[in-house]
Amino acid sequence: MFGEILEQAEWAPIATRRRPKILIVDDDDALADVLSDCLERQGFEAITAETGQAGLDKVRSENPALIVLDLRLPDIDGFTICEQLADSPQTCAIPVIILSGTERPDILRRCRAAGGHYFLRKPYDPNVLLILIRQAISETDGWDLLDD
Numbered sequence: 001m002f003g004e005i006l007e008q009a010e011w012a013p014i015a016t017r018r019r020p021k022i023l024i025v026d027d028d029d030a031l032a033d034v035l036s037d038c039l040e041r042q043g044f045e046a047i048t049a050e051t052g053q054a055g056l057d058k059v060r061s062e063n064p065a066l067i068v069l070d071l072r073l074p075d076i077d078g079f080t081i082c083e084q085l086a087d088s089p090q091t092c093a094i095p096v097i098i099l100s101g102t103e104r105p106d107i108l109r110r111c112r113a114a115g116g117h118y119f120l121r122k123p124y125d126p127n128v129l130l131i132l133i134r135q136a137i138s139e140t141d142g143w144d145l146l147d148d
Helices: 002-010 029-041 052-062 078-087 107-114 126-140 143-147
Strands: 021-025 045-049 066-069 096-100 118-121
Touching: 021 029, 021 052, 029 045, 029 126, 045 052, 052 066, 052 078, 066 078, 066 126, 078 096, 078 107, 096 126, 107 118, 118 126
Parallel strands: 021 045, 021 066, 066 096, 096 118
Antiparallel strands: none
């Protein structure tokens, strides 16, 4: 009986299952809106923040499954945000995909050192971003079970 319920739940329409929440922290409204619409069409719940502080506030209030983070924000450097998330027991398990147009030779090393899971350079292929989002979420599914 339980197996039948589980099988039905796995094939249930996305609207009846829990939709993973993705937080987009980017000060480019147009990019954030397009990405948000794309993620919503793919079955995710998308929320946005235009500043680093607003992003940190939403991480704590919304508990997203994943964060897409720009490095250049008007108030807080994206590396600093990523480090704060990695250093907090409440947010360290949330994967962060850094999405930035920054052209620095050490960008990948700095993103990794700050706690970023993946880096994607702008302009980006939305299909690649979607693959990374799904991969990062699947990698962290069940981490909360380890605390029990």
